[in-house]
Amino acid sequence: MPKPPALDFDAFLPYRLSVLANTVSQDISSEYEERFNLSVTQWRVMAILGRHAGLTARDVAMRTAMDKVAVSRAVAGLAERKLLSRTISERDRREAHLRLTRSGRAIHDQIVPLALEHERRLLKRLTAEERHWLAHLLDRLRPAIALPEA
Amino acid sequence: MPKPPALDFDAFLPYRLSVLANTVSQDISSEYEERFNLSVTQWRVMAILGRHAGLTARDVAMRTAMDKVAVSRAVAGLAERKLLSRTISERDRREAHLRLTRSGRAIHDQIVPLALEHERRLLKRLTAEERHWLAHLLDRLRPAIALPEA
């Protein structure tokens, strides 16, 4: 009779990818969660605003692969702690432009090097050739996410 | 003055890895969630039992990178639906051996090909050389997860 189908997790790509990504993410997030009491979503919002000041919540959602509810909540929490400011848009009063405050920027500037250091540690385990292929593969497998107007 | 630090998500490895893994996982899970009303954790438990009948909850937790509470809940839900059975262990009455029931196996056998097909679709986008490097990198980056007694 036919052998019953079975799935070997150790060889199943989606699973291995998922475990790897979660491990790496958590290594980083556990650090800023503890030190600055920021959730992953909150940090993502801060990071994107640190680079692109004045985006709206909608823009942030698109750029971070988060849904708008998650962004709304993260922004509310950050505004509460005065880590970012909301400015109602002149031309469309439904939307607000978001910017890090001085104290938001201060925290941001501490987390960025920390995140980059984690990335460096990860890459250090690889040879130059392996690093090259990793970047290449991430490009090739990049999900079809709409990145509107750069 | 020094330029302010900033993190470019598009180039930040942990982020890209995370988005990719989540997209891939969700592609698959959305299908069996809808068709069989199974959560990701439930499916993971079923998959591991489909391959290794008789494991205890503890074994399952170790092999699936899930914590014991998640396993306990998944198992409870599956037992409720009679997709798996629990048999108290002879030699240690705290633990129970888990096995798919006939109907659990039937569902399992439908999902496995579906999962493998998704994996195939993903790999089809890559050349043989790229596939090789992907597997290699996943090995090299494999998180230090304890896999006790095979």
Add this chain to the structure above:
DNA sequence: TGCAAATGGTTACATATGAAACTATAAAGA
């Protein structure tokens, strides 16, 4: 033996998350 410490598994509680409904405003069309 008998008792403290460890372990498998569950439960309780508090928090996070997602889907859908909702509010306010803007855009499109009659």
Add this chain to the structure above:
DNA sequence: TCTTTATAGTTTCATATGTAACCATTTGCA
């Protein structure tokens, strides 16, 4: 201009999840 439709963002509700406390049993060792 009036009315419908779409959009930005928030709130609500139901569910998922993690942490810590817990129960039952077993192990280690006095």
